[in-house]
Amino acid sequence: MTTGAGAPQLTERGALFRVHAPDAHALWLCLFDPLAGETRLPMQREADGVWQLAAPGIGAGARYGLRADGPYDPPAGLWFDPDKLLLDPYATAIDRPFTYDPALAAPRGEAGDTAPLLPKGVVEAPRPHVAARSPLFTPGGLLYELHVRGFTMCHPEVAPAQRGTIAALGHPAVIAHLKALQVSAVELMPINAWIDERHLGPLGLTNYWGYNPVSWFAIDPRLAPGGMAELRDAVSALHDAGIGVILDMVYNHNGEGDCHGPTLSLRGLDPRGAFRHAADGSLINDTGTGNSIACNAPTMRALILASLRHFVQQAGVDGFRFDLGPALGRMDHGFDPRAPLLEEMRADPVLADRIMIAEPWDIGPGGYQLGQFPGGWLEWNDRYRDDMRRFWRGDAGMIGAVATRLAGSSDIFPNGRSRTVNFLAAHDGFTLADLTAYEERHNQANGEQNRDGHGENYSWNNGIEGASDDPAIRAARCRDAKALLATLFCSRGTIMLSAGDEFGRSQRGNNNAYAQDNAFSWIDWDGRSTELERYVFALAALRADETDLHGTDILTDDDVEWLDEAGNLLTVAQWEDPGRRRLVLRYRVSGLAICLNGASDPCRFRLPHGAADVAARTIVVSRPER
Template identity: 75%
Template sequence: MKPGVSVEPSGTRFCVWSPDATQTWLCLFDAADRETRLPMLRDADGCWHVEAAGVGAGARYGLRADGRYDPGAGLWFDPDKLLLDPYAPAIDRAFRYDPVLAAPRGEGGDTAPLMPKGVVAAAIEPLPQAPPRFASGGLIYEVQVRGFTMLHPDVPEAQRGTIAALAHPAVIAHLQSLHVSAIELMPINAWIDERHLGPLGLTNAWGYNPVSYFALDPRLAPGGIAELRATVAALHEAGIGVILDMVYNHDGESDAQGPTLSLRGLDARGYFRHDAEGRLINDTGTGNSIACNAPVVRRLIVDSLRHFVAQAGVDGFRFDLGPALGRMADGFDPQAPLLQEMRADPLLADRIMIAEPWDIGPGGYQLGNFGEGWLEWNDRYRDDIRRFWRGDAGTLGAFATRLAGSSDIFGSGQTRSVNFLAAHDGFTLADLTAYEHRHNDANGEQNRDGHGENLSWNNGVEGVSDDPAVQAVRTRDGKALLSTLFATRGAIMLTAGDEFGRSQQGNNNAYAQDNAIGWIDWERRNRDLEAHSFALAALRAETPDLRGTAMLSDADVEWLDEHGQALTIGQWEDPARRRLTLRYRASGVAICVNGDTEPCRFRLVDGDADVDGRSVALMRPAR
């Protein structure tokens, strides 16, 4: 039987999987929040179902399940806990953490007043399938939906911080100036705050703590799936694709002391991974790990992905802690059932699939191992490029390898690298050149959270500086970093605001900063850096060599020193060398890199190029 909600002429059929429950109930709520409970019937496969006559679109509901309560054995049945249907297409309000949600059975009382209710959605016609909007070697623009437009002066105040704001003409014009191929939306599914944030006066701003894999968070999408669908359509009209960041590795119910909201109360043993003693496995650092390759979970995940393609027309997905999707009993397997089912599904087969190829579990670092059809976040690109521009000795060879597509990671053929210098997790691009150390005191964890080593530098002054000379040097370094990114082989990713120097005041873990630290300040953006980014984007868009994804060979390019001579082995191995030219043989396009502080004249076939210290020049022969 199909899980979830099916609206029929006579009413609505509800179905949920809970094989160990002794009884489940559908709980309907009227406008005054009065509850009506309908007992559900169990079939042979452990699915409980009921048809509610006369119930249609807009009805609010939840579930309750009874059975054995033994958390040590993975059994959390508690009929006092109202549960969200894992397939609920929408919820009536955002989640708010309350200790009662985590109370042991018999101690907390009814949680219905604290829980968002699922909302029965009216059926909408699925969108016709179309090829994904994403150009090979294109620019992915990572967006934290709320913080992106909260301070945008052109977006109407009532629309700021929502998915609908992304369709505003001013926002689309900015994306087009950057030649964005696809925006990647950080999690938009309904989430709940981690329990330690409330006492600190903080809230989760990033959404990496989901409760639902279907329902959108009402704070970001007050118009629900229709709002996402309309925004995707507007972006498609502008030639821009949409990628959703999905978190299937864990849910917001956390560890054994966490709240019971949905999966835990229905079938914790089936939905979560447990060790031999029955304890929750925590390969995610969040308290639990979803059993992604259990049959019922595979179906849930694939159905969720199909939902967003069919109902909203999204072009692809980025998977947080991607190895979780391929974890089997013996570790990560790129041929795991879930990964195979995703690629075999006719609605998903051509979608863009991007892995964050690491988690904290055993064998969790899997960069380069997801295989054909997958793009992968490349943290070695991030680190090697940062080391070079920081001035670390002996980094020229690694810098060149990353510039050329990271063949040491992805082999021959096409690179699958998503190259990035900064992401939501870590320093912003501007803070990378202004802070040598993290400054996370606002997170309330005594500056212990976030990355300790950021491969960053501060140009002599830690943090904000009003000195024009310091500001000029930081802008110069920002330009060099951005120029390197836009000259790199393969897909590139830019986190929103890094193109004009956004800062998080040195906070490299701003997940709980739904405020000025995490919001993009559009009024104070660095216009010089922004203009440089626009020029780089235009150059990349009109230069096929810069957008290529095929691995480079000696037949394609030559590596030269500043005198126009082929780099020797001795020069490659010289730890002090910080200059090189990559020149495409057929087109003559050249990338001149001067990592030294002094300016240098580079000799090229078509004429010389003067390159300032710590700068990159992208040269094309005159037409």
């Protein structure tokens, strides 16, 4: 007999449903037919809190949900309410997107039947697995973070009906742009089915980013009307072009929120097992979203691992980026790089060779874990981001930090191999263009009195806040962007570019555009800076040709030498000089030299005599006009 929860399995007679709800007193499978309406079938409790039902006559395309009854005691972490229709956590498809309604969060006895408000799970016929292949992406390459909807909503060459969808990623014009950037893998912001936070509706806003999932299997129909087949085709098209696909997964919380949030799935089935609770029974909130998933509980580990395998086997994705990654390793005593889930991910035969990338921080105790993930993981390096921003802003005393970041961040990854993901900007924060045009965030459109988003961005405005028609200011901002980008492409390890930063995308100073499903966030392809775009294409080609630049071994004094602008080895006094703004990194074997001039005046760099092919292998990164 099959044990454990899982997706519905079609049989010769119908379909087998298995649901984990250990504290429930009763569970019903609810089938929905356009003519017959809802049919409720009682499920039978089996071992280990799993309820099971072999439903006759059920085939592919059947729409279903669940209802559970049991104790209703929210302070004790129990939320059973048979009026609330629930999504099967293992459902692989849903029939429509989630829409928030206050009734979904109403106390037991006050909501009425929520079935009309909730998407239904869709039973799917099994598909053959995608043929196993090694990931196309390898560390040291270029990750390109993009939002599926915003990336092509305004793309002039993509057909209007296809814009904003996963299918559009396979369009020849899109792939041509990615190829010109030498993209190693696209990193897709969340594509799993999500729901709006309850405060957004009254503000006339919706969740745009998608970091509020309800399902870890079903793709949101707004992004992929064709479901898994659409993702599979897009991945195949990108793979044919030599481009990998990384999915951004959110396992640290779900869209059911805090104690006032909606009951949609896990909360109505296994509320005490799915979420972390304090000793008094209240929800732990290490994510800032109202709840924290118990990622290392056995049933949740099984659910998470199954969903990861689902996207590898059904779509052939190359790997995953994990939002608020420390949640994956949280135990009662704090973060543990040997936590069961992390160990099982690396031991799983389907997942063992996939690319794993951590956002290595959350807001819980001990939540900043940069450099602490298991070997083989890549990690977003916010210290790279901040140090490079501060250097090009003009902050004093940054030359040592800049050298360390260029060389692979040995202070963070001390074992000789850099696992860094270097980036200057990401979805969360200022765009690269806004970094040089706004000293302060401008998030008024988010409806939170400009209190949301990062307060310290290490940004500058070149003399005037916001957009400017002054040619001198615009030219200065373009030079700043070029200097930042050139530094990124010359840095050791994996690098990441946020979509549109290669041609000056702006969000008008909004550094937390999670609720801006509009022109604030959609990429303006017609208005892009082709000058900056050509510059980044050239940087990408340069990096691709120079193997020194995309290596992952951390540079040591045996590999490189550090020089001043006159070609002399930097002295201790020069390293400690807070006013030093110039630096040369020269590879000993190849002779490649990277010359940084962060000062306000031009500089002629001199290299020692005898450097190999100096003229052809010298990169000058400078902000002043020369």
